[in-house]
Amino acid sequence: MNKLKVVARGSKLSQLQVKEIFNRFPEIDYDLILTKSYGDHNMQISLLNGAAPDDMFTRGLDQLILTGEADIAIHSAKDLPVNLNPELEIIALYEAFDKTDSLVSRNHLKLNELPAGSSIGTSSPLRKAGLTSLRPDLEIVGIRGCIEERVQQVRDGKIDAVIVATCALKRLGMENEIAEILPFDTHPMQGRLAITARKGRDDLKELFSKGSILDQIND
Known part of the structure; x- marks a missing residue:
């Protein structure tokens, strides 16, 4: 060939x-x-x-x-x-070698530690549903861009946290950004x-x- x-x-x-x-x-x-x-x-x-x-x-x-x-x-x-x-x-x-979702947040706060009204970025309706079921008091905002750009928005204080596929963070060598692995269901093709x-x-x-x-x- x-x-x-x-x-x-x-x-x-x-x-x-x-x-x-x-x-x-x-x-x-x-x-x-x-x-x-x-x-x-x-x-x-x-x-x-x-x-x-x-x-x-x-x-x-x-x-x-x-x-x-x-x-x-x-x-x-x-x-x-x-x-x-x-x-x-x-x-x-x-x-996939990992099918989970991770929370990336300022100061590595876990989901239950985020103050009410904190903004969390996601582009996934499934993730939005999972977040709403756990923390209906949080503000979910749409976010676009590559993984690095999304994480940078958290670092820059534009949003308080973002949900990212764990496998993506691992592929990019960004495991240190993970505040916690989230407990809800992910996309069936994740990873x-x-x-x-x-x-x-x-x-x-x-x-x-x-x-x-x-x-x-x-x-």
Whole structure:
């Protein structure tokens, strides 16, 4: 096979996820294409009010596969749309090493230590529901941006805390930011990594089959 053309988003986390995949397959030679998703281009869109399109974080990457500029895209599995483009398919899915959510807060306060009215940033309706069930007295605010930018908003005092996937903090080497692991349910695809390609690329599905749990999920 010729050198594989791989597309991913440009964040540090996304690039680390690409390396994580190819650490499994050191024999595969590839070129990495970094691009922005629809969501990256439209930071004003809130994910909390239902205004975000289904393919918010995949559209730009999907397009490069559809035009033949890329062979595969590597995603955080929870970013995949419910309705994947009909010309594409998930060819591999890898299990998460951590599925929990973490609280990052000023002064490392735990959730039950935050004063009433404290502001907590999240872009997830599921996380919002979990927080509301535990601390209905807190102010939940929509937040966008890469993990580092979200954590920086806490450091700068713009918000009091933020909810972040624990695996993301670990991938970025930011475990020291964790005030506590939160006890509520997370997205079912949290922490998993997925590869998408054009439908019918059985050669690529076979290439990335080692360690993939896709067949287990489909069953």
